[in-house]
Amino acid sequence: MSEIPVVEFAGVHKTFGAYRAVVDINFQIRKGEFFSILGPSGCGKTTTLRLLAGFEEPDDNGGTVRIAGDVVNKKRPYERNIAMVFQNYALFPHLSVERNIAFGLEMRKVSAADIPGRVKKAMEMVRLDPGQFARRMPAQLSGGQRQRVALARALVLEPTILLLDEPLGAIDLKLRKEMQLELKQLNKSLGTTFVYVTHDQEEALTMSDRIAVMDNARVAQLGTPAEIYECPRTRFVAKFIGESNFFEGVAQSQGPDGWLVEGPGGEFEVPTHAAITQGGKVAIAVRPEWLDIAAPGAAPPGENALRGTVSDVIYLGETLHVLVAIPEGSGDRRVTVAVRNEGQLSRPIRWTKGDAAVVCWKPADCQVLEDA
């Protein structure tokens, strides 16, 4: 990357007393990128955002945070050219909508003559009618409208980086979907770099150019939505993003296309992977939609096939989940197979509880996990 990254975290550590909030965080964010930090609560994603905003400083000798190439470790938030949208919006309750939006401009000593025009423009950008809303107080707005004010208050500054801390968490599903698309469009049309913190994996997949998945204070995986979803590197990532089935076993022998793995439910083939060694443990994840279900003996040739019994069929609308119990030494392994719904009234699937079946998948669809 020849271009200087807008944001760079290099070996960043942050501890609060004895609590290690983030450990060795490394990533670079390109200009104009929609970058999400995704993880469960307590994973360190908010601390990472606060380090970038300047509310927290990295530990001494705890790495560097750079914005546009400059080390900003010790800089206060008001010394960084950033803007932020807070989880609870943090609108000033004693100021009207227009005064809220103007606040940052006033603080940055923008000439008073320019302020009304810029406030109006920002309100239009987030599709809030200035004539209707400019004079209202935050208490007189709905959740979605407050969200838009918070966004306008940040965007009016024309920041190089916009930080968003779970901004859509408190609004209802339909509006959230709408706002996701709007945010994505704003990111592309303004060319502003968006750093978006969320615990909602679907939201992250929908909006992001790249995602940093955080787990237990570290970045577990960094990549595009497709990379994260299709090649999860750890069990955590595979579990946290989408649904996955897990199979374990011991690597027996290496063939031309991969490894033959002996698992408690049967043998299966796994593509060659650096993490696999002869006689070592192997764990793989397979997405439900990449699994197939077939009658015993009817598995397509060349595919992995494990025998089991259908334990349940769940109707989800778009798809059906067929749950199959694969007997393993100590108990059953429950596997979810996603089947496209072609109309249960006209062409119902043939599987019902108690049927003997094989679960099959192409060896290439195995996602080998590094933490076997």
Added chain:
Amino acid sequence: MNPFALRQAALRWFHRHKETQAWALLAPGFGWLGVFFLAPLLIMFGYSFMPRGEYGGVEAGFTLEHYARFADPLYIKILWRTLLDSTVCTLICLVTGYPVAYVVARATKWRNFLMFLVILPFWTSFLVRTFAMIFLLRDTGLVNTLLINLGVIQEPIIMLYTPFAVMLGLVYGFVPFMVLPIYASLEKLDLSLLEAAEVLGARPAERFFRITLPLSMPGVVAGCLLVFIPALGSFLTSDLLGGAKEILIGNLVQNQFTTARNWPFGSAASFIVMALVLLAVMIYLRARDRGNELGAQ
């Protein structure tokens, strides 16, 4: 009807008659205040319009002379001094109390302990604390002895029985009433608002004057009222620490009821104080309503 069914019926009746229930709950308080507060107040109001009896007490009749006496420059001066002292006391309490409230509200580990220190003076009576101030301030008191022994001064500074001592006593007595409501409003303040202001470019002073102070105004106004009202009616402090040299309207009322035995005039003075207090309360309610309009969320 068995007792259980009776109880059920009564509960159901109350449930349907919410208003009666509310009145039933209010009755003891209203009764107490009516007999021991409102009735004496009305009697005093009546007295303030009646001629003075020869040996104290009142005689039948109607007169406005007691109120008219306040046109006398002597009393206007007392009234004015009382207003001025109460205002100055309120301002000193505000500038000393606000930072205390701010620190206590922001403290995490020590908050309860600091709060305990603020409330501690209430554990002894105001009279005892005022006497303690005498020991502190008199010529052979703690402050003068210390300064003389340290060689800072040769002669004791005369502090007791001066306006300074009165003001010190008033502020000392009333500053907790300023701290508590300001603390309550600062403690509620959402810290993410300050972070939002900081990201938007506000430096510490700007954050204080643009966010913290406006949002703590309800506490400031309540605190000012809680100090101003008792300061207006105070008499003990100017009596003990001021040596009764400068009389405030509170002293006037007290004198009229005790030594001067002019109850009607004392009553009239009381009602003038009360009118001032009501005025202050009205200003407060105005400010609070405006604050609510702005701050409601």
